[in-house]
Amino acid sequence: MQKEMNPCYDVTIIGGGPTGLFAAFYAGMRDMKTKVIEAAPYLGGKLPYYREKFLYDIGGIEAITAEDLTKELEAQARTFDPTIVLSQLIETMERLDDGTFRLTSQTGEVHLTHTVLVAAGGGTLVAEKLDLPNARQYEGRHLHYKAESLEQFRNKRVLISGGGDSAVDWAIALASIAESVTIVHRRDEFRAHEGNVAQMRNTSVHIMTSSLLCGIHGDQERIYEVTIEHFDSGEISVLEIDEILVCHGVKPDLGEIKHWGLKIERGRVIVDAWMQTSIPGIFAAGDVAEYPGKLPGLIAGGFMEGPAAINRAKAYLEPYEDIKPIWSTGHPKLMAIHGES
Structure with a gap:
């Protein structure tokens, strides 16, 4: 097991699907030290299950294959160099005396973080x-x-x-x-x-x-x-x-997350309008999250919920600051990356 000298991240995103990857990009825009942990040996969530399938409901894109969308999401997520960990299934969560969270995977590896964003879809996917x-x-x-x-x-x-x-x-x-x-x-x-x-x-x-x-x-x-x-x-x-x-679908299973003490109904984590769960400092977005008016199964929904969670996580980390939404237009780091003056 790794020592507790591990670096502590501002936010650790559990799940490397579309919601988690876009949230990682947005967290980078907010100058948050970010880690993404994915249980599978690859990124993309459910997308790799149907790589050549065309998706037509991604805003601003007429049509794109699941494989190409995964590539674009990963490239975007890596813009601000988050730490990405594959093939690790987070099992236990413990809040330490200083308020940070200690996450432990099935391998015994320990991850320290100030906030957690659960973006695990329906959990680990097992084909029917x-x-x-x-x-x-x-x-x-x-x-x-x-x-x-x-x-x-x-x-x-x-x-x-x-x-x-x-x-x-x-x-x-x-x-x-x-x-x-x-x-x-x-x-x-x-x-x-x-x-x-x-x-x-x-x-x-x-x-x-x-x-x-x-x-x-x-x-x-x-x-x-x-x-x-x-x-x-x-x-x-x-x-x-x-x-x-x-093609009988997949069975989602939240696994050990069910035992963290979060409020869960019908296999979904209950959140409020800011994507906050019942445990302060832990947020949820994408298919794993449930709230009144939720539109399930739409990737675009996760693209909104992830940033909403990140904004609230930023506010949680800096409670005395006036945290406002941030946009890519005029973002100095993005302008520098893309050669804009």
Whole structure:
């Protein structure tokens, strides 16, 4: 375990997704000594789960892939040289006698900080696994819970199981390069955005609703076919398939954060209008935070909540100062970086 001689940061951001990365940039604008701690071995939060998916609801950007957005967010976050720590899951939090927080990760490493911003999304993300007896033997080879690239499905017969945005987006993306694409959803209607569902219906994707993937058949090397149960008729059909992409979502888990003493309801940390939690000095923003009027799941929302939390953290650190919002326009360090006079 590291000694308590660790440097103490003004703010430590738990979570390296879009909200955490933009908050790190904003904290740099406020001249705050900043650390970002991410449990995964990479930054981006959920974005790396669908790298080639296009996002259309980022303000001022007509369309951008999740992978490119991650790159831009990381580059922006590094503007003021924050300390970034990967592959560390923060487990325990303790307030010391001098009011600072001691955070300890699963590795035993200690991080000292004056304030904490929890931007962990829904927590650690674990893919919802396919509940079939022989599913595990094909995982990572012909049964996928996230796709590394479109090319791995080129000229393949692909089955997609799921009915949300991710499933529909992959169906659209694969329709033009796969030999065939079939999407199976257990409900009558898709949960994805209506416009995307309409777009999918205008492709060659074979759509099966009120249906369930109930069997996988193959040998030790590959999948040959699957069986599909159709709820309306009770019939079982057989499809020849090469690859299966399971898009049943991910299970968020706040892990040990649930035991910090924060007020938590339905898996979300309750905050006020300033993103303050029930523990002074600890703030929350992004999908992990909950308050009246919250618009969940929108990256742009986290882009507002992160700076709001940082502004309040700055006020917490300097209670006798008149802390006002700060903007990039005219910011001397940013002007110097970009060669403005």
